Amino acid sequence: MATAGRQYGKQSADERRAARRARMLEAGLDAFGGPQGFRGTTIEALCTAAGVSTRNLYEEFGSREALLVALHDELNERATAAVVTALAAVDPLDLHARAHAACSAYLEVMTSDRRWARVALVETVGVSPEAEAARQAAIDRFVALIELEAARLVEAGLLPDRDHHLTAVALAGALLGLVNTWRTDTAWDARVPAVADEAARLIVLALTAP
Structure with a gap:
């Protein structure tokens, strides 16, 4: 059996495994994000x-x-990384600028490919407890990010001092709803900047x- 670092031709075992993983992810994106979806894909x-064996997929x-x-x-x-990077470049006390930068960064990623949006917003729903947990964890991360921003601005005296948790939950849901509308309506392609403004x-x- 080959060791992890052993070379075959010009690729090591690790490189070949990474290449297989990338191909499997791309195949999954095409299938799950396409018309047949997760449930229609074997x-x-x-x-x-x-271009892999079933053993390769199960091992990975x-x-x-x-x-x-x-x-x-x-x-x-x-x-998440795009939003954090965008926020780092904006005045920490300018709520509108920060909201716009965060929404623009989020939408840029989420609307980069309708296949990705379908995988994230549609295909994971109700598949398994693990998929539901992953979906909820992603929502919770954005809720926490909004709450963190709100708490910081409350401390600076720029927002009313109240519990913003339910507001953050509602905002996260609204953003997901906007992305899902974009996913199903091809006429929205040119309107992503306008969607960011509205968000x-x-x-x-x-x-x-208050």
């Missing part, structure tokens, strides 16, 4: 599309559900309400 179809992910969750988590990690206004109005 393990065999995934493996054929990725363990199940179709785990591959779906991996795709879901990858997108949400990218979106930012919604955040400002919600957080500044």
Whole structure:
């Protein structure tokens, strides 16, 4: 058996495994994010599309559900990182600028590919307890981020001193709803900046309400 670092041709075992994983993720994105969705996709179809064996897929992910969750988590990690990076470049006391920067960064990632949006917003729903947990964890991260921003601005005297948790939950749900509307309506492609503007206004109005 080959060791992890042993070379075959120009690729090590680790490199070949990483390449297989990337192909499986891409095959999953195409299948789960396409018309057939998760429920219409078999393990065999995934493996054929990725050019791997079923053993490869089970060794790497363990199940179709785990591959779906991996795709879901990858997108949400990218979106979270984009929002955090955008916020770091904005005046910490300018609520509207921060809301707009965060919404723009989030939407840029979430609307980069309708396949990703379908995987994140549709295909993970009701699949398994693990998928539901991943979906809820992603929502909770954004709720926590909104609450953190609100608490910091309350401390600075720029927001009313109240519990913003339910507001944050409602805002996270509204953003997901906007992305899902974009996903199903191709006429929205040119309107993503306008959606970011509207989302930012919604955040400002919600957080500044007494």
